[in-house]
Amino acid sequence: MQPEANQFTFLLFSGAFLAVLMGTFVVAMVVLHRQRQIQNRERIEKLKTEYEKTLLNIENEIQQDTLSHVGRELHDNIGQLLSLAKLYLNSSKPEKQAEGKEYLNQIIQEVRGLSKTLNLDWVESVRLEEFIGQQLEKIKSTGHCETKLETIESFGSFPKDQKLVLIRVIQECLNNTLKHANPNLIEIKLIEEQGARKIQIIDDGKGFDTKQESKGSGMFNLKKRMETIGGKFSLSSEVGKGTFIELELPN
């Protein structure tokens, strides 16, 4: 009977042990969950702060660009127009004065246009494909290189914050291309692949060795900015074969 009694005790203790084990497991799970919850909250807070910081930086950069643009416009365009208007209005000939008034109307239009660029409301009204088209037109008009835009009809819209980041990333990519690649053609494609919207920026410029470590933080910033809005940034390039940039947009 002794071995049987031992077996019985073993079974009893095994059952009790399992129950205690399960109890400990559940309590440990609750405690661990609390800890993970706190860590997760901190992580989200950090991400939020980073997101807001990125947005603020981008807004600042765009405003700086806008102010430079306004400065140039005031000096090169409106200043010239005002001088002409002054000249014509001072003339004694009525047709010259009429021309001077026309210049004044033109100046009013130009100032109105400039004032609209001073805040970031235009970001909300402009569509991404429209903005890209305008940027490519500007590049083409400078005579630096040829440009080409390929887009699908239903590329969709984005919230203002995401659009701001995208605008800045695209601007930065185009600036880099003009600054370093010396291309003959810059092509931008807005496509949709397996439900994901993508922007491809392709140039036939000098290209570069991607294995070589970059001196600046430009690429890192672009990647980080895309990740902040839930997108992805990828780049491939070879010396003499141009550069291919792909921005995968958030859904």
Next chain:
Amino acid sequence: MDSRFFQAFVDWYLISIDILFVLGFIYFFKLPKDKRANSFYWLPFLILTFTFIYENFGAYTNYNFEFKARVNAFLGNTEFPNYNLWLYNIANKQIKTILYLFLIKTWLEPPKKRIINWMIIGFLIITQFLQFSGIEPIYLNQPIIFAIGANMVLVASGLYFMGMMTNEKYLATNPLRLLSFWMMTFMLFTYSLTYIASVSLTYLYTNYPTLVISLFQIDLAMGILNKLILIMAIASPKFPNLFEEEPIFDTNESLDIQSSL
């Protein structure tokens, strides 16, 4: 009605199951239509209804001995005609384990749901093989099948707790106010407390028959507690201050940090 009827049907466990079923029925049909179509509510109700049916059917087999003997004879058991283990095996050890796995599946993220699907398929194949090959006849105690089922529920609960630790949606909740957490905890306790006893049932029954009856009472008490939690799940929309809403996972849903910003 004769005394055998009272003996079979008037029992604290069966009466509790009947009362719990009535409560569950009332609360379930008081739910709005969209909630009734949600597996978080109809699966507990299904388990409750299924338990009510098989427990009462079990009581009926104890009342109608001729019927029980006929079924046993049909299954090839002429040695123990007073056993109704075939019903207990099919309903409690097999179908209910599958229903519990389905219930756990509703609380998991899509990749983990697939694991449960394979576990259910695996469990079905193994149990049928063990039964039809005669390794564990349907009319006798089935410790291997129980052990496999219990292990699967324990693994599934592990998946649930893993999700609770890693998933953004679960991390945003208070687990003590989640009914899925309590259901999972009680399931875990039921299966672990009855594990040793069920696996060694034959040995214990031969040597300690009175102890088996006591251990069986634990199984019954845990069963009642489990059903009580199922009713609370069904009735939870009536107590919004007491319970938090469960994270629901669509099959194609992907979670990223962007959604929490």
